[in-house]
Every structure is written in C-alpha cells, then in structure tokens.
Amino acid sequence: MDKKLRIAWGITGAGDRIKETFDVMKNIKRNHPVEIKVFASKAGEQVLKWYKMVDDVKNSFDGYRVEVNANSPFLAGSIQTGKYSCLVIAPATANTIAKISMGIADTLLCNSALMALKAYVPVIVMPSDYEEGEVITDLPDGKKLRLRIRKEDVDHVEKLKMIDGILVVTEPEEIERKIAEILKSRLNEE
Structure with a gap:
C-alpha cells in the first residue's frame, strides 16, 4: 500500500479563516507524507483572488483545479475509484x-x-x-467584519455531524490531527 495519503482539498467561497487554513495546509504537506490537490469552487476561486492567494495556493500544492460544473473536473469519480484517500472541504x-x-x-x-x-x-x-452568535472575521484589507451566525446554519452543521463518514472540525488546526489519524489508521491496516 502506498504510504502517501492523497488528499483532495476543496475550497469554497468562505473567506473566514482562509489564511489560517492555508497555513495549516502547508503544515500538513510539510509534516506528513501527503499529496494535496486543491479543488476550488467557482466562488472559492473568487475568494482566493480577493485575498490575493491564488498563486500561493497553486505554487504550494500538487495541483489546482477550478469547478466547471458538478462533475467537472471529475473529482467524484477520482474519489470513488480510490485516487484520493480523503476529501477535505x-x-x-x-x-x-x-x-x-x-x-x-x-x-x-x-x-x-x-x-x-x-x-x-x-x-x-x-x-x-458552526456556532450561533456573532463572529469577527478579517477582510483582505485587514479590516474587521462583524457577522451574525444564524440558528438555521448551525442546524445544518449539527445534521452534518450525524452523517457517518463526515468529520466536522471547527478550527483549521484540527484538520491536521484528523489527517494524522487517517494516516495512522492506514498504517495499521498494512
């Protein structure tokens, strides 16, 4: 079995903690035997452009693709046929x-x-x-933006937590721990 974990990493149109997430992505690549290919939604690419991060993302990982439609690039098929060991969004x-x-x-x-x-x-x-209430997020120009997190959005997160196979994390650093657990599990299978 290949010891390198192949990760498909999806970036959506959320700018909140995008820079911290990018730093964690680089740490994962540096600290673990992984290959990370980035798949940005159309809105995800807009956000990366707004934060002036597209080139950094393209140059830091093993591939960068942008959504054309729900099946292009054919990520779902690549995941189902075993090309990727994990999907991170x-x-x-x-x-x-x-x-x-x-x-x-x-x-x-x-x-x-x-x-x-x-x-x-x-x-x-x-x-x-993920938590009802108010959050303050950073805009690309360094200014702060105050946002209200609605109960309806949190309800969807709670529903997601109950789906078998989905691991919900609330902080970028938690992603690295989950990746390490998946790697350890794969090594134990050998």
Whole structure:
C-alpha cells in the first residue's frame, strides 16, 4: 500500500479563516507524507483572488483545479475509484454545509462529498458558520467584519455531524490531527 495519503482539498467561497487554513495546509504537506490537490469552487476561486492567494495556493500544492460544473473536473469519480484517500472541504460556506447535509449534489464539492461517503472515503469539513452568535472575521484589507451566525446554519452543521463518514472540525488546526489519524489508521491496516 502506498504510504502517501492523497488528499483532495476543496475550497469554497468562505473567506473566514482562509489564511489560517492555508497555513495549516502547508503544515500538513510539510509534516506528513501527503499529496494535496486543491479543488476550488467557482466562488472559492473568487475568494482566493480577493485575498490575493491564488498563486500561493497553486505554487504550494500538487495541483489546482477550478469547478466547471458538478462533475467537472471529475473529482467524484477520482474519489470513488480510490485516487484520493480523503476529501477535505475547508473552509466550507453555510451553503455547502446545507447542501451536503440535505444530500444535494449540484456543485463539484457537494457532489464529491456525497460520492465520497458512498465509497467509504472520509470527508473532513470545516464549516465557517458552526456556532450561533456573532463572529469577527478579517477582510483582505485587514479590516474587521462583524457577522451574525444564524440558528438555521448551525442546524445544518449539527445534521452534518450525524452523517457517518463526515468529520466536522471547527478550527483549521484540527484538520491536521484528523489527517494524522487517517494516516495512522492506514498504517495499521498494512
């Protein structure tokens, strides 16, 4: 068995903690035997451009693709046929979380998450809106933005937590721990 974990990493249109998530992605690549290919939703690429991070993401990982439609690039098929050992969606918008929790597969990352679950491939998700109340997030120009997290969005996160095969994390650093657990599990299978 190949000791390198191949990760498909989805980036949606959430800007909250995007820079911290990028730092964690680099740490995972540096500290673990992994290959990370990034799949940005259309909105995800817009956010990466807004934060001036597209080139950094392209140059730091093993591939970068942007959603054309729910099946292009053909990420779902690559996940189901074993090309990837794990799908990470971080950060994930409330829209993506709601769709996955309700089984709606009309975008590249939602479709890929649902197909991954069918193939017993773990899906790690970091929702941007996971706790009801108010959050302060950083804008690209360094200014702060105050946002209200709605109960309805949190309800979708709670539903997502109950889906077998989905690992919900609330902080970027938790993703590295989950990746390490998956790696350890693979080594124990050998």
